[in-house]
Amino acid sequence: MARKDPVRAAALGLLDGVWSEGRSLSDQIETEALAALAPPDRARAQRLAVLALREAGRIDRLLKPHLRKAPPSRVQALLRLAGAEMLAGGGAAHGVVDAAVALAPAAQKGLVNALARKLAGAGDAHAALPAPELPGWLRGRLMSAHGKAAVQRMEAAHLRGAPLDLTPRNGDAAALAARLAGQGIAAEALPTGSVRLAVGGQVSDLPGFDAGDWWVQDAAAALPARALGVGPGQRVLDLCAAPGGKTLQLAATGAEVTALDISEARLARLRANLARCGLEARIVAGDALDWTPEAPFDAILLDAPCSATGTIRRHPDLPYLRDPARLREIFALQAALIDRAAGWLRPGGRMVFSTCSLLPEEGEAQARAALERHPELTAQPIDLPGLAPEWHVPEGLRLRPDFWPERGGMDGFFVALWQHAGPARV
Numbered sequence: 001m002a003r004k005d006p007v008r009a010a011a012l013g014l015l016d017g018v019w020s021e022g023r024s025l026s027d028q029i030e031t032e033a034l035a036a037l038a039p040p041d042r043a044r045a046q047r048l049a050v051l052a053l054r055e056a057g058r059i060d061r062l063l064k065p066h067l068r069k070a071p072p073s074r075v076q077a078l079l080r081l082a083g084a085e086m087l088a089g090g091g092a093a094h095g096v097v098d099a100a101v102a103l104a105p106a107a108q109k110g111l112v113n114a115l116a117r118k119l120a121g122a123g124d125a126h127a128a129l130p131a132p133e134l135p136g137w138l139r140g141r142l143m144s145a146h147g148k149a150a151v152q153r154m155e156a157a158h159l160r161g162a163p164l165d166l167t168p169r170n171g172d173a174a175a176l177a178a179r180l181a182g183q184g185i186a187a188e189a190l191p192t193g194s195v196r197l198a199v200g201g202q203v204s205d206l207p208g209f210d211a212g213d214w215w216v217q218d219a220a221a222a223l224p225a226r227a228l229g230v231g232p233g234q235r236v237l238d239l240c241a242a243p244g245g246k247t248l249q250l251a252a253t254g255a256e257v258t259a260l261d262i263s264e265a266r267l268a269r270l271r272a273n274l275a276r277c278g279l280e281a282r283i284v285a286g287d288a289l290d291w292t293p294e295a296p297f298d299a300i301l302l303d304a305p306c307s308a309t310g311t312i313r314r315h316p317d318l319p320y321l322r323d324p325a326r327l328r329e330i331f332a333l334q335a336a337l338i339d340r341a342a343g344w345l346r347p348g349g350r351m352v353f354s355t356c357s358l359l360p361e362e363g364e365a366q367a368r369a370a371l372e373r374h375p376e377l378t379a380q381p382i383d384l385p386g387l388a389p390e391w392h393v394p395e396g397l398r399l400r401p402d403f404w405p406e407r408g409g410m411d412g413f414f415v416a417l418w419q420h421a422g423p424a425r426v
């Protein structure tokens, strides 16, 4: 009998962590099973887990006719893993089935063997299935906000996953794309200023990583800092800053940036990112609801904590982890953060409110409510290179994973730009 393959065992452990313990993949990067693997194997285990999370709904549908009752959770995870590897990951059926049987509990080896073989023969049926549906709590909300056809396109985008986007430190996307292409790495300069790579791989091996010539940042995530439009010498606050993609963008303009975040652990990543890119910011560890600045700012970026539902194509574990009952707390925190930040702008100062969410409560509706509470703020049009007309909404920009399908999509984001007309309160 085949021995237990440590890579698939580690992938199965990650899936168990998500589905049985409610732990995110990123919270599990230090698990023993993963740590014991060499870096390329660790990456493969993580890729397999991600594939299984994306494919779970389709594998379940293929298994359904063959099951009288739901299998034990570990068997279900094992079959989702094996099915995803064979049907979407190019894994050879014989090896994958043997590996799944080796990892199955003794009493269920026969069941796993039989069902994994059924999956191995289900290639055509799998190819004909639509993308898995989002969980009901999220799907219902998104259907009301964006309509059924758009939600189906978003689900297809989630299944496809995400390319790797880079933000060039010097703002020259064409030059960075040409430099990467010169080294045999297919790269496209996007019209909004990011550089897109077709394939992932080890980020730290890419040319320019050590010199800090760029940082990894989704093309949509790069738009809030650009919308704020700051420049040299301006006093800028990045209010929920870590791990710092937007702090880097703001600092790269020559602005005097204060980067605040409540999480010391995430700020450590922000410090490392600044150091690698040779950029500077004043870093404050603290709760934005308690902290008060000494003087008003010319510009504030509030990239608020949110449901992160715009990032599901990168984080397919997210729909399994989010507790819809907690959403109201997050919406209220966003409103409280807006209210504090609004009081720290100098007259004429600008503020961007952004979230990587697809929910209007964290976007359009939050922005409308903010402007009602703050008559001193007025909405400003966001005019940046490369924006498609359909991304604009009255409240700002609505970005969705199903936009730019021919280019590989983008994360879901909401971005609003406001200007302060009244006197500062600090």
Ligand SMILES: C[S@@+](CC[C@H](N)C(=O)[O-])C[C@H]1O[C@@H](n2cnc3c(N)ncnc32)[C@H](O)[C@@H]1O
Binding pocket: 239, 240, 241, 242, 243, 244, 245, 246, 247, 260, 261, 262, 263, 266, 286, 287, 288, 289, 303, 304, 305, 306
């Ligand atoms: C969406 S993330 C920010 C991402 C960041 N802007 C970037 O581009 O890398 C939200 C951040 O808000 C921080 N946060 C949550 N509550 C906070 C609070 N009360 N005060 C300050 N930061 C807070 C979290 O620690 C988290 O790092």
